[in-house]
Amino acid sequence: KAGVTQTPRYLIKTRGQQVTLSCSPISGHRSVSWYQQTPGQGLQFLFEYFSETQRNKGNFPGRFSGRQFSNSRSEMNVSTLELGDSALYLCASSSSGGNTIYFGEGSWLTVV
Amino acid sequence: GESVGLHLPTLSVQEGDNSIINCAYSNSASDYFIWYKQESGKGPQFIIDIRSNMDKRQGQRVTVLLNKTVKHLSLQIAATQPGDSAVYFCAEIRPNNAGNMLTFGGGTRLMVKP
Numbered sequence: 290k291a292g293v294t295q296t297p298r299y300l301i302k303t304r305g306q307q308v309t310l311s312c313s314p315i316s317g318h319r320s321v322s323w324y325q326q327t328p329g330q331g332l333q334f335l336f337e338y339f340s341e342t343q344r345n346k347g348n349f350p351g352r353f354s355g356r357q358f359s360n361s362r363s364e365m366n367v368s369t370l371e372l373g374d375s376a377l378y379l380c381a382s383s384s385s386g387g388n389t390i391y392f393g394e395g396s397w398l399t400v401v
Numbered sequence: 402g403e404s405v406g407l408h409l410p411t412l413s414v415q416e417g418d419n420s421i422i423n424c425a426y427s428n429s430a431s432d433y434f435i436w437y438k439q440e441s442g443k444g445p446q447f448i449i450d451i452r453s454n455m456d457k458r459q460g461q462r463v464t465v466l467l468n469k470t471v472k473h474l475s476l477q478i479a480a481t482q483p484g485d486s487a488v489y490f491c492a493e494i495r496p497n498n499a500g501n502m503l504t505f506g507g508g509t510r511l512m513v514k515p
Contacts, residue, residue: 293444295444320500320501322501322502322503324503331505331506331507331508332445332490332492332503332505333505334502334503334504337500337501337502339500344500345500345501345502347502379444379445381501381503383501388501389435389447389450390435390447390501390503391447392437392444392445392446392447393444394443394444395443395444
């Protein structure tokens with residue numbers, strides 16, 4: 290059974306640009322969450338989607354958005370990139386609430 | 402504010418010894434806890450979880466202990482190996498309307514000396 294798959298693994302963007310990251314959850318998992326990991330702030334929750342609906346949202350500005358498709362795949366988008374958005378973006382999936390949560394390898398975003 | 406925190410940022414142990422990584426949480430209503438291991442350049446890897454109706458759970462070479470009285474969580478690794486070197490995070494799911502929103506501690510770096 291394949292794990293959580295994230296693409297791309299590495300990318301470099303310029304300030305002001307926008308970026309879209311993709312996540313394919315474990316087969317059968319309907320919950321997809323996104324986290325940002327930085328050395329200074331650690332792992333911070335961005336948002337969670339379940340059955341194409343945003344179920345939880347963290348304390349990030351509106352430049353950070355996401356969506357989930359009917360096959361449970363999810364994308365997150367960051368618009369008007371800032372240098373501080375450089376981070377490892379992690380996707381996690383779970384079958385439903387209160388069950389084990391598995392992470393992907395992440396997408397490394399560098400904003401220059 | 403409420404948070405999940407770790408007592409030690411770095412733990413150095415001798416290969417073959419047992420390791421204990423600690424974590425404190427502040428929300429007494431938290432009902433589900435997970436330990437993750439993160440190696441350099443990789444995503445967090447699930448190690449073991451425990452629910453608030455339990456005080457101990459064992460896996461392969463790992464044991465998680467939950468003390469709800471003092472809101473403390475620990476991860477014990479038996480016979481620590483070089484491959485155990487990584488950063489370990491505890492995370493909690495706080496009860497809310499629904500869903501999987503993890504709140505992470507700051508992490509503890511485990512270094513295993515050969």
